[in-house]
Amino acid sequence: MAELNEVIHQTVRLRIVAALAALEADARVDFTYVKNLLKLSDGNLGAHLMKLEEAGYLVQEKTFVERKPRTYLHLTTEGRTAFEQHVAALKAILGDGSLGG
Amino acid sequence: MTSISPEEAREALADIDQVARQTRRVVAGSQMGPILLLWGVIWMIGFTLSFLFPREAARIWMVLSGAGLLTTAVIGIRHHRQKMVESAQARQLMGQLxxxxxxxxxxxxxxxxxxxxxxxxDEMTLIVCIMMLAYVLMGIWLRSPILVVIGLVVTVATLAGRAWIPHRYFMLWMAVFGGGGLFFPGLYVKLRWK
Incomplete structure (x- = not known):
């Protein structure tokens, strides 16, 4: 049986991962875009991203777009799998064993 | 090991669902909203001008359609250049669309x-129905109910107009229900899907 993931379970991190997992598997999303979408501050989002990156669930890529610095966020395969297992564990608690987001 | 109550699990799943839906909407709406607005305005202008100058209708639609296609391309390119969400799969889908x-x-x-x-x-009815069939198919393809609803509502309004509205006023009817049928959902998407 899938277990709850302690890194992902925290409310803000759960929302970050849920947002990234909702997009295509190869999607890279701009930091500011996620910040505005989830209505978070730079510092708050940055801190949670660090935790997710340390766990190997997310990659932050710093690059330049039209000479302006940009940070892109990408959910790793491990991150996507961990999220799916976390969702399965939540459903199991409710007595619904089906997988999915 | 983390342990939570069924109520907390239900709330977490509801939160995941809400964030996932919001994310997909924001990503889709950032491009779909302006394009629906644009074609809503084009249809309103086109049908109104066709009502006022019926003999010039073909020329009016040629100019407006060309301008619409060009502006749609500009919106797509600008959206792509902003690079808020990058995905090879999404790019491939855009090409297919x-x-x-x-x-x-x-x-x-x-x-x-x-x-x-x-x-x-009859000519306008045929063209609008083909375009609205495309909206319905695109809605099924992209799993976007709003596109299916737009397609069906505008098709029904068009066929109803053809059947019951005096032909002289059909173009005005279409300016309201055809143009409005694209414009108002576009406005809704632009204002609410963010």
Whole structure:
């Protein structure tokens, strides 16, 4: 049986991962875009991203777009799998064993 | 090991669902909203001008359609250059959608040229129904109920207008229900999907 993931379970991190997992598997999303979408501050989002990156669930890529610095966020395969297992564990608690987001 | 109550699990799942839906909406709406607004305005102008200057209708639609296609391309390119969400899969889908619409327009053009029709009302009904079929198919393809609803509502309004509105006022009817049928959902998407 899938277990709850302690890194992902925290409310803000759960929302970050849920947002990234909702997009295509190869999607890279701009930091500011996620910040505005989830209505978070730079510092708050940055801190949670660090935790997710340390766990190997997310990659932050710093690059330049039209000479302006940009940070892109990408959910790793491990991150996507961990999220799916976390969702399965939540459903199991409710007595619904089906997988999915 | 983390342990939570069923109520907390239910709340977490609801939160995941809400964030996932919001994310997909924001990503889709950032491009879909402006394009619906644009074509809503084009249809309102086109049908109103066709009502006022029926003899110039073909020329009016040629100019407006060309301008619309060009502006749609500009919106797409600008959206792509902002690079808020990058995905090879999404880019591939955009390419497929562009071909899909080219095919729809080619069919619409060929059918109106090759199939004899009695009047401008029949011609417009045929074109609008083909375009709205494309909206329905695109909605099913992209799992976007709003596109399916727009397609069905505008099709029904068009067929109702053809059947019951005096032909002289059909173009005005279409300016309101055809143009409005695209414009107002576009406005809704732009204002609410963020």
């Amino acid at each position: 562009a071909w899909f619409w080219l095919a729809v327009m080619a069919y619409a053009m060929a059918l109106t040229l090759l199939i004899p029709r009695k009047n401008g009302v």
